[in-house]
Amino acid sequence: MGDDPVLYEIRVNGHLGPTLLTAFPAFAYETVSGQQGAQTVLTGPVPDIAALYGVIFQLEALGLELVAVQRVAPCSREEPSSSPGHGPRPAPPGLPRPLGDAP
Structure with missing residues (x-):
């Protein structure tokens, strides 16, 4: 309890189209x-190891081939949002863009 979520990088084989990407909105x-x-x-x-296993099981259920799971960094709850309550936060520099963000 009280622990911050951890940022993970999950790599799968293939190009995921928009329909499959909706399974992973976060x-x-x-x-x-x-x-x-x-x-x-x-x-x-x-948020925790149980949620990580949930993501992995979801990948398997969708028939996706898991290549790698890597812990990137702890997430900070103090990180300010540019527009509170108005859509997803932009990805930190050097990370890919969130789903639904315009290029």
Whole structure:
């Protein structure tokens, strides 16, 4: 109790389209291409280990191939929002943009 969520980067094989991305509304996303083909990187806050397992089970239920899960950093509750109560907070510099944000 009282612990801040932790920022995780979750990598799956393939390009996730808009329909699949709606299953992960709290996560920003980025599609990257390499020699192994396209991968989608989901980055977002996870409140606890049970929630992380929930995300992993959801990926499996959708038939997605999990490549990697990496803890990025603790999230801070004190981080100010540019517009309280008006949509998602922009991604911190260097992270992919949140779902629904205009490029």
